[in-house]
Each structure stands twice: as structure tokens, then as C-alpha cells.
Amino acid sequence: MIRAAITGVASYVPKRVITNFDLEKMVDTNDEWIVSRTGIKERRVAAEGEASSDMSVSAVTKLLAETGTKAEEIDAIIVATVTPDMLFPSTAALIQEKIGAVNAWGYDLSGACSGFLFALKSGSSLIQTGSKKVIVVGVDTMSSILDYTDRNTCILFGDGGGAVLLEPTEDENFGMIDDILRIDGSGADALHMKAGGSRKPATHATVDAREHYIYQDGRSVFKRASNDMANVSAEILEKNNLKAEDVGIFIPHQANKRIIDVAARKAGFKDEQVLLNIDKYGNTTAGTLPLGLDEVVRNGRIKDGDLVLFAAFGAGYTWGSILLRYGPSKKG
Ligand code: ACO
Numbered sequence: 001m002i003r004a005a006i007t008g009v010a011s012y013v014p015k016r017v018i019t020n021f022d023l024e025k026m027v028d029t030n031d032e033w034i035v036s037r038t039g040i041k042e043r044r045v046a047a048e049g050e051a052s053s054d055m056s057v058s059a060v061t062k063l064l065a066e067t068g069t070k071a072e073e074i075d076a077i078i079v080a081t082v083t084p085d086m087l088f089p090s091t092a093a094l095i096q097e098k099i100g101a102v103n104a105w106g107y108d109l110s111g112a113c114s115g116f117l118f119a120l121k122s123g124s125s126l127i128q129t130g131s132k133k134v135i136v137v138g139v140d141t142m143s144s145i146l147d148y149t150d151r152n153t154c155i156l157f158g159d160g161g162g163a164v165l166l167e168p169t170e171d172e173n174f175g176m177i178d179d180i181l182r183i184d185g186s187g188a189d190a191l192h193m194k195a196g197g198s199r200k201p202a203t204h205a206t207v208d209a210r211e212h213y214i215y216q217d218g219r220s221v222f223k224r225a226s227n228d229m230a231n232v233s234a235e236i237l238e239k240n241n242l243k244a245e246d247v248g249i250f251i252p253h254q255a256n257k258r259i260i261d262v263a264a265r266k267a268g269f270k271d272e273q274v275l276l277n278i279d280k281y282g283n284t285t286a287g288t289l290p291l292g293l294d295e296v297v298r299n300g301r302i303k304d305g306d307l308v309l310f311a312a313f314g315a316g317y318t319w320g321s322i323l324l325r326y327g328p329s330k331k332g
Contacts, residue, residue, distance in 0.1 A: 003175035004124035004134070004166045007330040008067035011162030011294035012058040013044040013281060020155070027151040034155050035279075039257025043158025043282035045143045051085040052161070053094040056137045059163040059290075060099055063135070067165050068332025071099045075131040077106035078123050080115030080286040081161075082315070083141040084108055095137070104135075112191075113253050113314025115286035117181060117322050120310075123166045124176045134166040140285035145193060147213035156255070157214070158282035162290025169328070173305045179322045180236050187224065187317030190217040225259045225313040230266035233311040236321040237267060244268035248306030248326075249296050253313060254278035254288040263311060275301075285314065297326070304328050 019042040020031035034040055046055065056079065064071060077092045084091045092106035111118035116138030123134040139161025148154045169175045192215055195206035206212065229252065237244065244250075250269045252260045257278055264274045275292040284291060289310050296302050304327030313319040 002128055002168045002170060004127035005169040005175035005328065006164045006324065006326055007167045007328060008063050008165040009162060009290060009294045009297055010059045010063035010066060011160065011291045012055045012062070013160035013291070014046045014050060014055065016045045016047060017042050018045050023155055026148055027154060029151045029155055037256075037258070038156060039276070039278045040155065040282045041279045044160055046141050046159045050141070052081050052083050052139045052141045053085045053091045053098065055141065055159065055161050056091065056095050056139045056163065057098045059139070059161060060095060060135055060137065063163050063165055064099070066332050067330040069133060069165060071101045072103050074101040074104045074133050074135055076123070076126055077101060077104050077135045077137065078119045079106070079108045079137045079139065080111055080119040081108060081139050082110055082112050082115070082285060083144050111286070111314070111318050112316055113255060113283070113285050113288070114181070114312040114316070114318035114320055115314070116289040117179070117310055117312050117320045118318070120164070120176075120322055121179050121181060127166050127168050132167065135163055136166060137161060137163045138286035138290045140287050142283070142285055145212065145214055147210055150213065152218055153214050153216055156283050158284050160281055160284040160291055161287035162294050164290060164293070165330070171328070174325050174327050177323045177325065178236060178240055179320060180232050180239070181320035182232070182318070184317045187315070190220040191215070191315040222256065222259065224317060225255060226262045228317070228319045229253065229259060229311050229313040230263040232319055232321045233263045233267040233309065236309065236323050240323060242307070244273065246307055247273060247309050248302045249273060249275055250309045250311070251275045251289055251292040251296070252311045254281065254292065255283045255313070259313070297329070302326055
């Protein structure tokens with residue numbers, strides 16, 4: 001059986017750091033509140049004019065160099081993002097052009113914080129139907145849709161992302177094992193952007209009403225996220241007759257440390273099995289999972305063949321988990 005294997009990962013975050021103390025000067029908040037309620041200490045923010053395709057190109061260029069992959073070998077580019085450079089053309093097309101992937105096709109996918117999982121599943125399906133090299137990107141420039149006068153949302157998010165290379169394998173020690181993925185549009189009221197789409201195109205009035213920013217009912221989202229991300233993480237382990245101790249690393253979406261703690265506890269993970277970098281980056285939406293994977297691969301917390309469990313929850317609602325064995329990693 002052919003399965004998709006992750007043979008490389010790379011990530012990128014912008015240089016500029018905004019700390020909680022910086023935010024104290026912008027809105028009525030404080031470091032103690034942010035750290036205790038979310039676990040976030042600082043986040044990265046894109047430079048003026050730096051967009052999602054630019055951050056993606058930095059990550060993908062590194063990925064290609066490190067895996068010894070030529071841009072013309074890429075069959076497809078899938079980009080999970082809710083902050084594309086433009087509504088059209090796709091960010092995938094902009095990345096294709098900038099890296100010279102002359103034989104690729106591709107598309108963007110809107111799955112919010114679960115976007116990278118949805119893109120990984122899509123890329124895996126392409127591999128199973130004959131593609132040889134698929135790039136999957138998770139990236140968001142959240143600063144472009146954040147209202148820095150709204151303390152309910154501006155403290156939560158940051159910019160960044162990462163990319164993986166998917167290739168086919170027949171070796172059962174590597175590759176995608178299982179997934180549980182869900183959407184529930186009843187969550188749209190609790191987390192959305194009010195204007196700028198076909199329902200409410202941009203006008204002076206929508207700009208004046210600050211409707212081109214994230215709107216979130218934090219408490220409702222918190223309840224669902226805690227419940228669903230915890231359940232889906234435990235469910236995929238049970239479905240595959242696995243115990244928490246079998247897993248090398250649990251990489252949960254980084255939206256709130258308290259949500260992560262609930263999921264880790266329910267699935268039975270020890271602290272050392274859980275990737276936590278929300279303190280440094282905040283919530284980078286589709287970026288958190290590839291950023292987390294890159295971190296654990298680079299610092300040696302996991303090695304080829306280790307079990308990786310991803311879980312996420314986000315706007316839609318969207319949520320899910322993916323179980324895989326990392327590698328075989330390719331060195332260029
Ligand atoms: N600083 C200080 N006080 C604040 C701040 C702030 N930045 N923000 C809110 N408060 C106040 C509120 O006004 C409220 O005051 P009140 O009691 O007088 O009304 C109080 O703090 C408590 O507010 P809550 O909303 O109850 O705080 P909560 O503990 O729920 O934390 C948070 C809020 C962090 C937003 C939390 O609800 C959360 O993490 N929600 C889920 C986020 C998430 O997972 N999103 C999904 C992914 S995002 C995506 O898909 C794009």
C-alpha cells in the first residue's frame with residue numbers, strides 16, 4: 001500500500017517580536033492576564049508588505065535545499081491559509097512562480113486553525129493517486145486581519161508558518177496512518193470576519209465599522225475547542241489501539257495553553273510528550289502545526305519512525321487529528 005510520508009519540514013517566522021508588554025501600551029491588558037489566560041508571552045509580526053506567500057517562499061526554499069529537491073520536481077503545492085496575499089490568484093500560484101515550480105499545480109484551502117491537517121490529508125490523497133512530490137504549506141499573516149484596538153483578539157495571534165514535503169512510501173515504518181477530520185458550520189457565528197466576502201463586500205461603511213478584522217466569541221470557542229480537540233485526540237489513539245506512551249510527540253494547535261492542557265490530559269500525555277511553543281509565537285492559525293513539527297525535528301525531540309499525533313480546532317468550526325510516523329527524512 002502506498003502511503004504519504006513527510007520527508008522534510010521547514011518553517012519561517014518574521015523577525016519582529018511583539019511582547020505582552022508592547023501590547024500593554026496598545027490596549028487595556030497586561031502580561032499577567034495574557035500569560036495566565038493563554039500561555040502567550042510574545043508573538044511575531046510580519047514586516048510592512050510581507051505577506052503569506054513571502055513567508056511560505058522562505059520556508060519552502062529552505063525545505064527544497066535541505067531535502068535536495070528541485071523546484072521542477074514538485075507536482076503540487078497546497079496552501080492552508082485564511083490570510084492569502086489576495087482573494088485570487090491563489091497563494092499557491094504565487095509561491096509556484098516565486099520558486100520556479102514549473103511542473104506544479106496547486107490550490108489554497110481554507111480550514112482556519114485546522115487548515116494544515118486538511119491540507120495534509122489532501123496532499124496525502126494526491127500521493128496515493130500517483131503524485132510523487134507534494135508541498136503542503138500552513139501559513140498565516142494574522143496581523144493583517146487583527147484589530148489592534150480589540151484586546152479580546154489582538155493578544156492571541158501571530159504570524160508565521162511552515163511547509164512539509166510529502167513523498168510516497170511503501171515502508172510501513174513511515175507515513176500517514178489515520179485521520180479524523182470534521183467541520184461544523186454552526187460555529188460560524190462565534191468566529192468569523194464580517195465583511196470582505198461575497199456576503200458583504202468591502203465598502204467605506206464596512207471599513208468604518210472595523211468589519212475586516214477577526215470577530216471571536218472567545219468563551220463559546222473555548223468550550224468547543226477544549227471539548228472537541230481533547231475528544232478527537234483520545235479517539236484516534238483508541239481507534240488505532242494505541243496508548244499515549246506509544247506516541248513520540250503530541251503536536252496540538254497552539255491557540256491557548258489551557259485548551260492544550262485539557263487535550264493532553266484527556267489523551268494521557270506526559271508534559272515531555274507535548275509540543276508547546278505558544279509562549280513564543282501565539283496562535284499562527286494554519287502555521288502552528290508545521291512550526292511545531294519543524295521545532296521537534298530540529299531539536300531532536302523526535303526521530304525518523306516516531307509516532308506523531310497532530311490535533312487542531314478552529315474557525316468553521318473545523319477540527320481533527322492526524323496520526324503518522326515521521327520520515328524517512330531526506331538530506332539534500
Ligand atoms: N486583557 C485583560 N482582560 C481581558 C482581555 C485582555 N486581553 N481580554 C478579555 N479580558 C477580560 C474580559 O473583558 C472579561 O472581563 P469581564 O469578566 O469584566 O467581562 C474577562 O477578561 C474574562 O474574559 P473571558 O473571555 O471570559 O476570558 P477567557 O478566560 O475565556 O479567555 C480567551 C479569553 C483567551 C480568548 C479564551 O476564551 C480563548 O482562548 N478562546 C478560544 C480561542 C480559540 O481556540 N480560537 C480558535 C482558533 S482561532 C481561528 O481558528 C482563527
